[in-house]
Amino acid sequence: MLRHLIYKETPQPLKEATFISRLQSQDNGAFQELVQTYQRQVYNTCLGMIQSEEEAEDLAQEVFIEAFRSISNFRADAQLGTWLYRISVNKSLELIRKKKRKKRWAFFQAERGEVVETEAASRFAHPGVELENKERSQILFWAIDRLSEKQRTAFTLNKVDGLSYQEVAKIMGMSLASVEGLIFRARKSLQKLLYNYYQQSL
């Protein structure tokens, strides 16, 4: 109950012009306000993209540090929320690439007979999923992890963050039609991946 009072579902837009100038003058109070207002948004975006609670929290912290550090580059015509989504997505993609490089290295080590983590052990359960959907969603997240970067980003922002196609297009800097195409192709790829998965396991 208390949490519902503290965290709003959608961050209320702060009085941006003055607020941004406070941020740009490196005002610690403004930074704290920014974190309080957008922490849930940033954390949920990182969580959906990274698929790990611990890593998402750490990454979300980095997103805020990066935002505060580069606030001087913030263009007045953009919105703070959209800008934070962009930083969250970029930081998440950086981490995903890093993890994939590590995974490839682990695969190489496995070829040489060393022990690696199994895929099943690393399957992600989103804390916001209802209990009856838990297993199905874990398999969906496993499939999302196999999408291309753009499809993954568009699908996650739309499905996990609950953003409209227009909002996704704004964040990704693409046209609405491109985003529609991306999400359509992501859905097709997911259907194929899930079909193969269930064919082998059922």
Next chain:
Amino acid sequence: MKEDRHIEQAVEESLRSLDSLKKADPGPWFAAKVMRRWEEQANPSVSFWLKPSWQLAALGVLFFLNLTFVLNQSADNDDRSSYIQAFAQEYNLNTSSYQLYQ
């Protein structure tokens, strides 16, 4: 055929599994952690050897070592040149004695 329908149903159920997804909350101290991290990065604690007093002391030690080395070297040089001179005198090897063609 029946199995195929069963698989397709499982696929659709998986795709719908995020429809009623609720937002997750970060840890209770999230904001405090971010602020602490920011302050740490904004004012990094200076290592003791980067403090001016330590740097001056290190410079002093370096200067002293250099000075000792230079003094030792010049003392060595003096010894060597006096030995060479004595040797040259003993065997009459002064350069003037070889100026035969002038």
